[in-house]
Amino acid sequence: xxxxxxxxxxxxxxxxxxxxxxxxxxxxxxxxxxxxxxxxxxxxxxxxxxxxxxxxxxxxxxxxxxxxxxxxxxxxxxxxxxxxxxxxxxxxxxxxxxxxxxxxxxxxxxxxxxxxxxxxxxxxxxxxxxxxxxxxxxxxx
Amino acid sequence: xxxxxxxxxxxxxxxxxxxxxxxxxxxxxxxxxxxxxxxxxxxxxxxxxxxxxxxxxxxxxxxxxxxxxxxxxxxxxxxxxxxxxxxxxxxxxxxxxxxxxxxxxxxxxxxxxxxxxxxxxxxxxxxxxxxxxxxxxxxxxxxxxxxxxxxxxxxxxxxxxxxxxxxxxxxxxxxxxxxxxxxxxxxxxxxxxxxxxxxxxxxxxxxxxxxxxxxxxxxxxxxxxxxxxxxxxxxxxxxxxxxxxxxxxxxxxxxxxxxxxxxxxxxxxxxxxxxxxxxxxxxxxxxxxxxxxxxxxxxxxxxxxxxxxxxxxxxxxxxxxxxxxxxxxxxxxxxxxxxxxxxxxxxxxxxxxxxxxxxxxxxxxxxxxxxxxxxxxxxxxxxxxxxxxxxxxxxxxxxxxxxxxxxxxxxxxxxxxxxxxxxxxxxxxxxxxxxxxxxxxxxxxxxxxxxxxxxxxxxxxxxxxxxxxxxxxxxxxxxxxxxxxxxxxxxxxxxxxxxxxxxxxxxxxxxxxxxxxxxxxxxxxxxxxxxxxxxxxxxxxxxxxxxxxxxxxxxxxxxxxxxxxxxxxxxxxxxxxxxxxxxxxxxxxxxxxxxxxxxxxxxxxxxxxxxxxxxxxxxxxxxxxxxxxxxxxxxxxxxxxxxxxxxxxxxxxxxxxxxxx
Numbered sequence: 049x050x051x052x053x054x055x056x057x058x059x060x061x062x063x064x065x066x067x068x069x070x071x072x073x074x075x076x077x078x079x080x081x082x083x084x085x086x087x088x089x090x091x092x093x094x095x096x097x098x099x100x101x102x103x104x105x106x107x108x109x110x111x112x113x114x115x116x117x118x119x120x121x122x123x124x125x126x127x128x129x130x131x132x133x134x135x136x137x138x139x140x141x142x143x144x145x146x147x148x149x150x151x152x153x154x155x156x157x158x159x160x161x162x163x164x165x166x167x168x169x170x171x172x173x174x175x176x177x178x179x180x181x182x183x184x185x186x187x188x189x
Numbered sequence: 190x191x192x193x194x195x196x197x198x199x200x201x202x203x204x205x206x207x208x209x210x211x212x213x214x215x216x217x218x219x220x221x222x223x224x225x226x227x228x229x230x231x232x233x234x235x236x237x238x239x240x241x242x243x244x245x246x247x248x249x250x251x252x253x254x255x256x257x258x259x260x261x262x263x264x265x266x267x268x269x270x271x272x273x274x275x276x277x278x279x280x281x282x283x284x285x286x287x288x289x290x291x292x293x294x295x296x297x298x299x300x301x302x303x304x305x306x307x308x309x310x311x312x313x314x315x316x317x318x319x320x321x322x323x324x325x326x327x328x329x330x331x332x333x334x335x336x337x338x339x340x341x342x343x344x345x346x347x348x349x350x351x352x353x354x355x356x357x358x359x360x361x362x363x364x365x366x367x368x369x370x371x372x373x374x375x376x377x378x379x380x381x382x383x384x385x386x387x388x389x390x391x392x393x394x395x396x397x398x399x400x401x402x403x404x405x406x407x408x409x410x411x412x413x414x415x416x417x418x419x420x421x422x423x424x425x426x427x428x429x430x431x432x433x434x435x436x437x438x439x440x441x442x443x444x445x446x447x448x449x450x451x452x453x454x455x456x457x458x459x460x461x462x463x464x465x466x467x468x469x470x471x472x473x474x475x476x477x478x479x480x481x482x483x484x485x486x487x488x489x490x491x492x493x494x495x496x497x498x499x500x501x502x503x504x505x506x507x508x509x510x511x512x513x514x515x516x517x518x519x520x521x522x523x524x525x526x527x528x529x530x531x532x533x534x535x536x537x538x539x540x541x542x543x544x545x546x547x548x549x550x551x552x553x554x555x556x557x558x559x560x561x562x563x564x565x566x567x568x569x570x571x572x573x574x575x576x577x578x579x580x581x582x583x584x585x586x587x588x589x590x591x592x593x594x595x596x597x598x599x600x601x602x603x604x605x606x607x608x609x610x611x612x613x614x615x616x617x618x619x620x621x622x623x624x625x626x627x628x629x630x631x632x633x634x635x636x637x638x639x640x641x642x643x644x645x646x647x648x649x650x651x652x653x654x655x656x657x658x659x660x661x662x663x664x665x666x667x668x669x670x671x672x673x674x675x676x677x678x679x680x681x682x683x684x685x686x687x688x689x690x691x692x693x694x695x696x697x698x699x700x701x702x703x704x705x706x707x708x709x710x711x712x713x714x715x716x717x718x719x720x721x722x723x724x725x726x727x728x729x730x731x732x733x734x735x736x737x738x739x740x741x742x743x744x745x746x747x748x749x750x751x752x753x754x755x756x757x758x759x760x761x762x763x764x765x766x767x768x769x770x771x772x773x774x775x776x777x778x779x780x781x782x783x784x785x786x787x788x789x790x791x792x793x794x795x796x797x798x799x800x801x802x803x804x805x806x807x808x809x810x811x812x813x814x815x816x817x818x819x820x821x822x823x824x825x826x827x828x829x830x831x832x833x834x835x836x837x838x839x840x841x842x843x844x845x846x847x848x849x850x
Contacts, residue, residue, distance in 0.1 A: 072831050080826075141826045148824025155825055 056097030064090030075161060077129050077139040081122075088118050138163060193274040194255040196242045200235045200282055201272070201321045204289075207231035208314035215307040224307035225297035228314045232293055235321070236286035239279065246279045246703065253708070254327055254401050265389055266382070267396050273327035277541070277707040280700075281324040281466055284545055288458045288552050289317045291678035295556050296450035298674035299563060309349060309448070316342035320459050324466065329378045329398045332467075336374065336431065339460045340367055346455060347447040359446040366440040370430015377423030381407075381474065384416035404473035404712045411477075418478035424471060425485055432464030434522060435492040438515045439775060445507040449559030452507060457514050457555050458548035465521045465544050469537045472528060473713040479529035483624045486526020490631040493519030495772070497641035501648070502768035504754050506558050506569050509649045510551070513595065516638060517547050523635055524610040530622030531613060533713040535724075538701040539609040545700070546602035546690050550594035553682035557588035560671045560679065561653060566663035571649060575752040576658035580668050585654050587679035592650045594686040596643035597738040602690030604734065609694065611635055611730050636737060643741025648749050656752030698724050 067086030074080055092111045099107025129139065136143050140161045145154050181189070207227035214220040214227070257269035293313065300309055319338030326332035348360030378398075385397030388406050397403050407417055428434070433441035444456050455461070468475060468485065475482055493516045500512035521540040528536030562569045564581055578585050594603040611632065618629035660668045670676065693700040701724055704710070748758060757765035767773075821832070 068834060072827060072834065075827070144826070145824035149819045149822035152820045152823055155823060 053097055053101045056093060056100075060090045060093035060097065062090075063087070063093065075141050077132065077141060080141065081125050081129070085118060085122070088114060193242055193245050193253065193279075194272065196238055196245070197272055197274045197278070197282070197325050198255070200238050200242070200286065201318065201325060203231040203235040203238075204228070204314045204317035204321060208311050208318060211307055211311040211314055215311070221307040224310045225293060225300075228293045228310050228317070229290065229297065231314065232286055232290040232317055235317075236283070236290045239283040239286045242274070243279050243283050243703075246274075246276050246706065257328075257396070257399065260328075260331065265386065266398070268330040268398060269328050269396065270331060271327040271399060272325040273401055274325065275707045275709070276703045276705075277466075277469060277537075277709070278324050280541065280545065280704065282321060284548050285317065285320050285324065285459050288548050288682075289313075289320075289454055291681055292450050292454045292458075292552065292556065295453075295559070295675050295678040296448070298672045299450055299559055300448065305349065309346075312342055312345045312349075313451075313454070316346070316455060316460070320463070323463055327400050328396075329381070329400065329403075332400075333371075333375055333378060336427070336463065336467075337371065339455075339463060340364065340371065340431070343367075343444070343455050343460055346451040347444045349447050349451065353446070356446040359440075359443040363440040363444045366437050367430040370427045370437055373423045373425075373430070374427025377420045377425075377427065380423060381417055381420035384413040384420060387413075400470065400709070404709055407474055407477060408712055414477045417474055418481055421471070421474050421478045421481045422484070424467065424474070425481060425488075428464030428467050428522075429488060430464075431467075432461050432518045432522070433492075433515050434464070434488050434519060435495055438492060438496065439778060441515055442508045442511040442771075445505070445511050449507065449555060449562060452511070453552045453555035453559065456511065457551040461514060461518060462521070462544050462548070465518065465525065465540055468522070468525045469541055470709065472533045472537050473709055475525075476528065476533050476713040479622070479624075482526050482529030483627055484526075485522050486628070486631055489519045489522025489524075489526055490634040491519070492516065493523060493638040494634050494641075497638045497645065499768055499771045499774075500645040501641060502757075502765050503645075503771075504570055504572050504769075506561065506571050506649055506653060507555070509571075509645060510554050510558060513554075513642065513646065514551055516642060517543070517551065517595075520607065520610055520635065520638070521547075523631060524613050526631075527613045527617035527628060528713070530617035530620040530624065530628060534701075534705045534710045535616070536613050537710060537713075538704050539606070539613045541704055542609055542694055542700050543606035545693075546594070546606040546686075549682055549689055550591045550601075550603055550686035553587060553679065553686050554591035554595065556675075556679055556682065557584050557591060560584040560587075560675055563671050563675070564664060564668050565661055566665060566668075568661045568663050571652040572754045573661040574659050574664075575652060575656045576654065577660075578654045579658070580660070581654075581670050583670055583676045583679060587676075587683045588650060588654065590683040590686050592646045594690075596646045596742055597639055597734055598643075598742070599731075599735045599738065600691055602686055602688070604738065605690035605695050607639060608727075608730055608734055611639075611734060612727050615727070615730065636733065639734060639737045640741045643738045644745050647742045647745035651745055651749040652752055652754050655750050659752075694724075695726060 064087050067083045067088075067090060070083035070086065071080050074083065092114050095107035095110045095114070097107075099105060099111075132144065133139060138161065140157075142155065142157050142160075148154070207230070210227040210231075211224045214224045253274055255272045255274075257271040260268040260270045262268065293310070296309070296313070300306055303309065316339060319335045319342055323332060323335035323339060326335055344360050344364040347363050348357050350356045351360070381403070382397050385395075385403065385406055388395050388397065388410070395402055395406065397406065407413065430437045441456060441461065445452055447456075475485070496512045496515035496519060500509050500516065503509045503512065521543050524536055524540035524543065526536075527539075558569070561574075561577065561581065561584060564577075564584075565574055568574065590601075594601040597604045597607045614628055614632040614635055618625050618632055620628075622628070748756065770776075
């Protein structure tokens with residue numbers, strides 16, 4: 049069996065479809081982001097396949113662009129998620145409904161994601177201040 | 190500096206500078222208190238320069254018309270900024286700046302402590318600038334611009350207490366009523382310009398808007414005289430509005446809502462005389478339109494008598510003076526109207542001399558009334574005070590001087606100028622003009638008006654200063670003479686009201702000799718077959734006007750020396766009521782003009798409301814659609830993603846099936 053264009057396209061479509069379904073059904077921000085990446089890669093496979101089919105490099109150039117853009121996007125997205133997490137201690141997208149139309153009631157969540165335990169942020173010694181000596185140090189002096 | 194044009198432009202620039210300075214001084218409370226200084230200093234300097242300018246006019250050799258500077262041009266219409274300096278303009282300039290300086294000094298005391306002190310002086314300075322520009326303008330459109338400028342300043346100053354509804358209404362009325370006349374003025378300018386169009390060609394530098402070029406052209410071309418006559422009539426409409434003549438005089442009495450110095454400067458001495466000045470300046474145009482001349486005379490006569498009659502029974506001291514101003518302006522138009530029958534120089538001389546003396550004694554009367562008002566705590570109704578001779582001794586003397594001059598008491602300034610007007614009327618009635626009977630009737634009207642003038646002036650005087658002493662409670666317990674800054678201008682003006690007439694005219698003829706050096710009057714003399722009248726003392730007339738003045742004063746003394754403003758002479762109750770109610774002219778205008786306009790405005794508002802409703806109805810459809818679709822925006826990311834995915838799916842399905850089909 050030779051591997052034809054259709055095989056490539058089938059794999060790409062499967063990747064895209066899985067990504068789409070994942071994006072629509074999952075509520076975890078990071079999972080959703082991974083799903084979006086998967087859709088992107090599905091598209092990228094399409095490009096590569098067509099590049100090979102047409103025997104030129106146009107599609108490959110596009111794929112390089114997609115990879116570069118996806119890398120930037122990943123950086124920005126993960127930074128945003130970090131900030132969102134610090135606000136609410138949760139990665140659930142349904143926690144962020146403030147941008148809805150005024151007057152529309154917020155959607156209630158019948159099955160909320162389990163909350164992680166609220167662990168305190170580590171407290172660092174303020175820079176430039178002399179650390180308080182431990183008992184051992186105090187005894188030595 | 191001896192160049193008259195340079196001097197005139199300096200005089201023009203000084204008040205403008207003062208206006209800008211006073212406006213900038215509004216900034217802080219400390220400088221705002223000193224905002225009267227720019228006007229006093231600038232206007233004082235301008236008055237000194239104007240006096241010097243008058244002396245340069247005497248030898249009559251220097252350059253007269255400034256180089257035209259292009260203002261704007263549209264097709265054949267070219268508006269130039271150019272000024273003309275001649276005896277007529279120099280006399281007006283001197284009068285305006287001198288009176289304005291005195292009134293500025295007076296107002297620095299009168300307006301002290303007022304919240305809008307700096308604003309007041311900024312607008313006053315602007316007014317003096319516009320008035321000087323109006324006097325100097327050599328271009329008709331420039332003249333119209335300054336004419337509107339003084340109208341604007343009048344509006345701003347009448348409505349100075351703009352939080353008072355009556356003042357705001359008075360300002361609006363003054364502006365709108367004079368606007369009626371201004372439409373005529375600007376139409377007249379264009380009619381005259383259009384009549385002179387044949388004289389314009391590319392190789393002849395002739396601009397019919399420049400007065401100095403226009404006059405000679407009109408006189409040389411008899412074929413356009415009928416059109417110029419129409420233009421003159423329209424110009425006269427402008428003068429009727431600005432100078433408060435019948436039927437547009439109704440705004441002037443209401444304009445007394447402004448501060449008293451404003452009434453003295455704008456509504457007695459200067460702005461309202463702009464119409465008289467316009468006709469005097471355009472004498473060569475009016476000289477070719479004798480039909481308009483007689484109309485001018487009749488309007489003047491009717492106004493003089495009507496206003497004097499209304500003034501008889503008024504109770505507001507300032508309104509009595511306002512009606513008197515209207516009446517005296519009527520006198521000036523009477524004199525101007527005779528220039529069809531006698532030499533224009535004589536007629537214009539009589540009108541301008543009355544304008545000149547009137548500025549002194551009427552400004553004096555208004556400032557005295559302001560001094561009374563100041564002492565009485567803002568009360569100006571003669572029924573509420575009386576016997577103020579001992580409370581306000583300086584004001585009393587000043588008011589008496591002004592009243593005597595206005596009444597035409599022998600040897601005072603008003604006597605001589607009124608005499609000159611009566612003389613021009615008698616001369617006109619003996620001339621070869623087709624309207625001699627009309628001029629004789631007008632002479633009788635003028636005599637009757639002179640009698641009434643003496644009567645109502647002294648009625649106001651006796652009611653205010655004679656009889657038992659009564660002081661309204663608004664004045665409190667400190668009714669006292671005004672400060673020196675207010676009494677000093679009064680005394681200067683009183684000296685002027687007493688002496689300016691006898692010094693300048695009856696024996697020396699200085700005023701008319703100087704005025705007759707005006708080039709435009711020499712041009713006006715050209716085409717009219719009028720009789721030239723030499724200035725001489727007409728003893729019969731002097732006797733008649735003495736009897737009239739003394740008779741009026743005597744009548745007032747007999748009736749009102751003990752107060753009682755509501756007292757009507759026996760058997761004349763109906764006449765008294767008619768005068769008190771201003772002959773119901775305001776009510777008539779209200780019914781005939783204001784009411785229909787209000788009804789029209791109401792209908793327009795209803796129609797506008799209908800249109801608004803229609804527009805709202807149309808706009809409500811997309812709004813309803815939006816309200817229906819808006820809940821989709823629920824803030825859930827998954828929902829958005831799903832909508833997008835479904836949307837794309839539908840779109841793709843459509844595309845795919847369409848292609849495959």
